[in-house]
Amino acid sequence: MSADQTELAFDWSCRILSDNGCGFPAPGLHSFLFQPIFTVGGFEFNKVMLLALLTTLIIVSLFYAAFGRAKVIPGKLQMVGEAGYEFVRRSIVFETLGKKEGEKFVPVMVSMFFFIWIMNVWSVIPLAQFPVSSVIAYPIVLALLVYLIWVPLTFKRHGFVGGWKNITGYDNSLGPIKWLVSFIEFFSNLFVRPFTHAVRLFANMFAGHLMLVMFTVASWYLLNSYMIPAAGVSFVMTVVMILFELFVQAVQAYVFVLLACTYIQGALAEHH
Amino acid sequence: MIANLVALAAEEQQNPLVPAGPELLIGALAFAIVFFFFAKKLLPRINKTLDERRELIEGGIEKAEAAQTEAQSVLEQYKAQLAEARHEAARLRQEAQEQGATLIAEMRAEGQRQREEIIAAGHSQIEADRKAAAQALRQDVGQLATTLAGKLVGESLEDHARQSRTIDRFLDDLEEKAEAAR
Numbered sequence: 445m446s447a448d449q450t451e452l453a454f455d456w457s458c459r460i461l462s463d464n465g466c467g468f469p470a471p472g473l474h475s476f477l478f479q480p481i482f483t484v485g486g487f488e489f490n491k492v493m494l495l496a497l498l499t500t501l502i503i504v505s506l507f508y509a510a511f512g513r514a515k516v517i518p519g520k521l522q523m524v525g526e527a528g529y530e531f532v533r534r535s536i537v538f539e540t541l542g543k544k545e546g547e548k549f550v551p552v553m554v555s556m557f558f559f560i561w562i563m564n565v566w567s568v569i570p571l572a573q574f575p576v577s578s579v580i581a582y583p584i585v586l587a588l589l590v591y592l593i594w595v596p597l598t599f600k601r602h603g604f605v606g607g608w609k610n611i612t613g614y615d616n617s618l619g620p621i622k623w624l625v626s627f628i629e630f631f632s633n634l635f636v637r638p639f640t641h642a643v644r645l646f647a648n649m650f651a652g653h654l655m656l657v658m659f660t661v662a663s664w665y666l667l668n669s670y671m672i673p674a675a676g677v678s679f680v681m682t683v684v685m686i687l688f689e690l691f692v693q694a695v696q697a698y699v700f701v702l703l704a705c706t707y708i709q710g711a712l713a714e715h716h
Numbered sequence: 717m718i719a720n721l722v723a724l725a726a727e728e729q730q731n732p733l734v735p736a737g738p739e740l741l742i743g744a745l746a747f748a749i750v751f752f753f754f755a756k757k758l759l760p761r762i763n764k765t766l767d768e769r770r771e772l773i774e775g776g777i778e779k780a781e782a783a784q785t786e787a788q789s790v791l792e793q794y795k796a797q798l799a800e801a802r803h804e805a806a807r808l809r810q811e812a813q814e815q816g817a818t819l820i821a822e823m824r825a826e827g828q829r830q831r832e833e834i835i836a837a838g839h840s841q842i843e844a845d846r847k848a849a850a851q852a853l854r855q856d857v858g859q860l861a862t863t864l865a866g867k868l869v870g871e872s873l874e875d876h877a878r879q880s881r882t883i884d885r886f887l888d889d890l891e892e893k894a895e896a897a898r
Binding site: 473489493496499504507508512515529550579580581582584585586643646650 | 734
C-alpha cells in the first residue's frame with residue numbers, strides 16, 4: 445500500500461463514454477481501508493482513528509460548553525444539551541430499566557448514545573465523509589462493554605445457578621424440550637447477541653457509506669455527453685441518501701443504546 | 717493502473733468483520749474519555765442544576781400555595797371579625813335600648829317618688845299649719861270667749877290659772893260634743 449486506496453480508486457479522468465478504457469470505479473471494501481497518516485513504532489494512525497478521537501473531542505467540548513457552567517436558567521446550548529441528556533435518560537434508560545435500577549447506568553448510556561451518534565454523523569461531514577462506526581472495531585468495543593456489563597450483572601443478581609437459569613431460560617415446565625430451549629437460549633444470548641449487537645450498527649453504517657460513495661462517484665462518472673441527465677439523477681439520489689443517512693445515524697445510535705438497556709434489563713429481571 | 721489497484725485490493729482483501737487491534741484500542745480510549753468526562757464531571761453538575769431547578773419550581777409553587785392559604789385565613793379572620801363587630805353592634809344597640817328603657821322606668825319611678833314626697837310634704841305642711849292654726853285659734857277663741865264672758869259677767873277673769881282652766885274645760889266640752897256628733 446503506497447497511497448490512500450480510496451483516493452487511488454477514484455480516477456478523475458474516468459468518465460462514461462470516454463475512450464480511456466476505464467470502467468465505473470465502484471466503491472468496495474477498499475473504500476474502508478486507509479493509509480496511515482503517520483506511524484509510530486509500528487502503530488499506524490489512520491483517518492478513522494483521527495475521526496474517533498475527534499468524536500471524543502467534539503462531544504467533550506460541546507457538552508462542556510453546555511454543562512460546564514450549568515445554570516438553573518439555561519442558555520440555548522445548555523437547553524439543547526439538557527434535551528439530549530433527558531432524552532437518553534428518560535426515553536431510553538428509565539423506560540427500560542425504571543428510575544431506580546436505571547439511574548446508575550445513565551452515564552454509560554448517555555455517553556454511548558452521543559459517541560455512536562457523532563461517529564455515525566462523520567459520514568456526511570464534508571472532508572471527513574466516513575462513518576467511524578463502519579469499521580467493525582468501534583462497534584465491537586461498545587458491544588463488548590455492554591456484554592461485560594450485563595453478563596456479570598446476571599450472576600451478581602441471581603447467583604451462579606440462578607444466573608445460568610436466567611441466561612439459558614431453563615424452565616422445568618417445558619418438560620424434555622427444556623434442554624433444547626436452554627441450549628438455543630445459551631447460544632443465542634451469550635454468543636449471537638453481542639455479535640448482532642455490534643454488527644447491526646456496523647452493517648448499517650457500512651452499507652450507508654457504500655451507497656453514499658456509489659451515488660457520489662456515479663454523479664461524477666456519468667457527467668459526460670448525453671448521460672448528463674443520469675448524472676443529475678445520481679446527484680439527487682446523493683442528496684436523498686444524505687438525508688436518509690442522517691436519519692439512520694440517529695436511529696442506529698438509539699437502537700444500540702436501547703438494546704444495551706434491554707440486555708441489562710434482562711439481566712436484572714426475575715427469570716421466568 | 718487499475719490492474720495495479722485490483723492487485724492491491726486483493727492483497728489487502730480482508731474480512732471487514734475482523735477488527736484490527738489498534739482500532740480497538742483507539743475506540744476504547746476514545747469512548748473511555750467520553751465516559752469518564754460524563755460520569756465524573758458533567759452529569760453530576762447538570763444533575764445538580766436540574767435538582768436545583770426542580771426545587772426552585774417546587775419552592776415557588778409551595779410559596780404561592782402558602783400565600784394563598786394565608787390570604788384565605790386572613791379573609792376568614794376578617795369575615796369573622798366583621799361578623800363579630802356586627803354582632804357586637806347589635807348587642808350594644810340592644811343594651812342601649814334596654815338601658816334607655818330602664819333609665820326611663822327609673823326616672824319615672826323617681827318622679828313618682830318625688831311627687832309623692834312633695835305631696836306628702838305638702839300634706840304634713842298643711843297638717844302642721846292646720847295644727848298651728850287650730851292652736852292659735854284655740855288661744856284666740858279662748859281669749860275672745862274670756863273677754864266676752866268677762867264683759868258679760870263683769871267679772872274680770874284676770875286670774876290666769878282660773879282663766880286657763882275655764883278655757884280648757886270649755887274647749888274640752890266642745891271637743892267632746894264634736895266627737896259625740898261624729
